[in-house]
Amino acid sequence: GAVVSQHPSRVICKSGTSVKIECRSLDFQATTMFWYRQFPKQSLMLMATSNEGSKATYEQGVEKDKFLINHASLTLSTLTVTSAHPEDSSFYICSARDYMGGRMNTEAFFGQGTRLTVV
Amino acid sequence: DAKTTQPPSMDCAEGRAANLPCNHSTISGNEYVYWYRQIHSQGPQYIIHGLKNNETNEMASLIITEDRKSSTLILPHATLRDTAVYYCIVRVATRNSGNTPLVFGKGTRLSVIA
Numbered sequence: 001g002a003v004v005s006q007h008p009s010r011v012i013c014k015s016g017t018s019v020k021i022e023c024r025s026l027d028f029q030a031t032t033m034f035w036y037r038q039f040p041k042q043s044l045m046l047m048a049t050s051n052e053g054s055k056a057t058y059e060q061g062v063e064k065d066k067f068l069i070n071h072a073s074l075t076l077s078t079l080t081v082t083s084a085h086p087e088d089s090s091f092y093i094c095s096a097r098d099y100m101g102g103r104m105n106t107e108a109f110f111g112q113g114t115r116l117t118v119v
Numbered sequence: 120d121a122k123t124t125q126p127p128s129m130d131c132a133e134g135r136a137a138n139l140p141c142n143h144s145t146i147s148g149n150e151y152v153y154w155y156r157q158i159h160s161q162g163p164q165y166i167i168h169g170l171k172n173n174e175t176n177e178m179a180s181l182i183i184t185e186d187r188k189s190s191t192l193i194l195p196h197a198t199l200r201d202t203a204v205y206y207c208i209v210r211v212a213t214r215n216s217g218n219t220p221l222v223f224g225k226g227t228r229l230s231v232i233a
Contacts, residue, residue, distance in 0.1 A: 006162070034220040043206075044163070044223040093162045095220070107153070108221050110162030 002028045002098040006111025013084055013118055021079045021114045023094030029074035030096035034108075035067075038091040050077040084118040091115055123207045128228040131201075137194040139227050141207030144188040150211050152183060153221070154192045156203040163206065163223075166192065197231045204228050 003026040013019050023033055031052045036044040048069055049057040056069035068080040077096075081088055094111040124142040131137040143152065153168040167174055167181045169190075174181040180193040194201055206226040210219070 004162075032218045036223075043225050044157075046220050046222065049218075049220060091160070095162075107165040107168060109165065113160065113162045115160065 002109045004094065004096050004109045004111045006094055006114055008114060009112055010115045011117070013116070015085055015118055016083055018080055018082045019084055019116060021081075021092055021094075021116075023077045023079070023096070023111050025075045025096045028098040030098075031074060032096070033071060033077040034095040035069065035077075035079050036093045036095065038093060044093060081116065084116070086118045089116055089118045123209055123224055125205070125207055125224065125227045127225065128230070130230050130232055131197045133199060133231055133233050134196055137197040137201065137229055137231070139192040139205050139207075139229065140189065141192070142189045143207070143209045146187050146209050147211075150209045152181065152190050153208045153210060154179070154181065155206045155208065155221070157206070157226070158203040199231050199233060202229060202231045
């Protein structure tokens with residue numbers, strides 16, 4: 001299956017600093033990628049939809065100025081957590097679908113996730 | 120997309136078949152049933168999907184009832200590495216479905232016991 005690579009897998013940062021997480025589709029092009037957040041013992045919660053060449057679409061309650069998303073190419077989307085605080089500590093996961101125009105019911109592929117700890 | 124209901128947890132003995140149920144009584148005719156799993160501290164992994172016929176691949180089998188209101192994911196010979204949270208997701212498959220995200224419920228936490 002298609003591969004989505006996420007980097008870094010684990011990061012610890014100081015409160016007030018910014019952290020960038022990269023999501024790459026390695027063997028396919030992704031015009032759309034999705035960013036999720038997962039707190040301990042909870043399910044994945046969608047944060048935003050990242051669209052290549054245009055602004056991201058954020059879910060209700062997710063601050064777009066705090067979680068900056070850039071999707072500058074068909075294989076790379078980045079999520080920057082700005083001015084991170086301990087409550088931003090979470091597991092961040094990206095997803096993309098190997099979507100060829102006109103194909104239906106394609107499965108989504110996920111990155112391995114990034115464990116962010118803000119101290 | 121239709122809502123799904125899964126038991127919060129299940130245990131299975133190693134080497135036995137694990138049967139994970141999912142109810143999706145409000146599923147509509149153009150909605151597929153997808154199964155993903157998430158091993159601890161990893162991203163979700165695609166397992167299988169189907170519309171109305173039973174499906175089988177190298178990982179699992181998917182049995183969908185005739186009325187499509189429920190389904191069962193079967194791991195034929197569970198191993199310790201199959202311990203994970205299993206998510207049943209129902210979604211419409213359209214030409215634009217690549218641009219819509221998967222919505223995750225709480226899933227079933229399967230524990231495979233030696």
